[in-house]
Amino acid sequence: MIHQRALEYLLALEGAALLRSFVEESDPGFGRARVAEMRRLLAMAELDVEPVAVERVSATDGYRVWSRTYDEPGNGLFPAEEAAVRGILADLKPGVVLDAACGTGRHSAWLADRGHRVIGVDGSPDMLARARDRVPGADFREGPLERLPLPDRSVDAVVCALALTHVRDLRPVFAEFARVLRPGGDLVISDVAQEWIAMGSVPRVRLDDGRPALTPGHRHRTSDYLGAALPVGLRVVSCDEPRQGPVVPLDAGAEMPAGGTPVGETGPWDQWPWSLAGMLPHVWQAVTGGVPLMIIWHFQRDPADR
Structure with missing residues (x-):
């Protein structure tokens, strides 16, 4: 069984961005901004929830379900x-x-x-x-x-x-x-x-029966x-x-909204990790650019x- 939590994924993104800034040119405030943002994420009670228990199923079983919507709208x-x-x-x-x-x-x-x-x-x-x-x-x-x-x-x-x-x-x-x-x-x-x-x-x-599952x-x-x-x-x-677009500058300018993020903005499990990436677009771009x-x-x- 795999256990997935939105909070842990968001913290992992922040950490990946910090690793990248450790060996690449970056704004002097980039690292401090990531640490501050991680503290804010940890303080958000709405993110401190039980993990989603996810099964690993065979490709055949997974595609039996996915075949119904595979071409709509497509990958x-x-x-x-x-x-x-x-x-x-x-x-x-x-x-x-x-x-x-x-x-x-x-x-x-x-x-x-x-x-x-x-x-x-x-x-x-x-x-x-x-x-x-x-x-x-x-x-x-x-x-x-x-x-x-x-x-x-x-x-x-x-x-x-x-x-x-x-x-x-x-x-x-x-x-x-x-x-x-x-x-x-x-x-x-x-x-x-x-x-x-x-x-x-x-x-x-x-x-x-509604249980979440991942293919291999x-x-x-x-x-x-x-x-x-x-x-x-x-x-x-x-x-x-x-490649995934150009490498973006690692600057500290953009941050998540100061008022925090409502629970709904994490999106349902079915939309992870893309809905989670949307919560921290500036960090996502720093991690995935290039x-x-x-x-x-x-x-x-x-x-x-x-």
């Missing part, structure tokens, strides 16, 4: 992620493309429109049902990333979007990607930056991807980390691997 990462991934895939000649962890088929639809034969694989029957409605001409199959329901060397390209954060060990997944790829085939991966996982950007859902969120570092890809014959073509939003990988299977 805030989608625009930047789609631009990066599709920029790589745009030059591919029409062929057979695997959309691994295809979800509701947002990449499958785009690939099909460009003349590719699309095979979508996902572990969630509920997400697959929506993908089939969205892209009726594609071939959607249920299965885990660690055991893809495809024969060896059967696809020209693989795309896996914003899914590997749910996977603890990347090695069997990359081995499967390499197995189904033809020699010279392309693998394009997007994943949530590990910094954002650490700041609470993990899908949260309400189970059917694993923090993969660059070495984890490379350690999984290189031994199975995948070479790096490119790696990009789109931090990568995601990581985008382009690998290629060795053309000489016959």
Whole structure:
């Protein structure tokens, strides 16, 4: 069981901002302002409440719930992620493309429109049902990333979007990607930056009985991807980390409202951590400015691997 309190998250943000100011240029009053603000937060009785008890559920169970609203209005990462991934895939000649962890088929639809034969694989029957409605001409199959329901060397390209954060060990997944790829085939991966996982950007859902729950969120570092890809014959073509806006000056000018913050402004648990970030926008900007939003990988299977 995970226990989450708004007060503790807000204090953690203040502490993260202090750590950043410890090694970066900052206003001389920045640190004092953060300490004073932490004292004010600690003095707010409305924030001194019992933690929310949160379960950890499997990705399949989480997406069974999330599938109902996944595309409405959609993930805030989608625009930047789609631009990066599709920029790589745009030059591919029409062929057979695997959309691994295809979800509701947002990449499958785009690939099909460009003349590719699309095979979508996902572990969630509920997400697959929506993908089939969205892209009726594609071939959607249920299965885990660690055991893809495809024969060896059967696809020209693989795309896996914003899914590997749910996977603890990347090695069997990359081995499967390499197995189904033809020699010279392309693998394009997007994943949530590990910094954002650490700041609470993990899908949260309400189970059917109303209990709060989080899906798995694993923090993969660059070495984890490379350690999984290189031994199975995948070479790096490119790696990009789109950023969260510019680094902002660390100044002491902006502070939370002097009168304190009403309880309602923390927002419901379902909106955390974003509603909490809204309580301390100046601190949030100081912490997240210049931090990568995601990581985008382009690998290629060795053309000489016959």
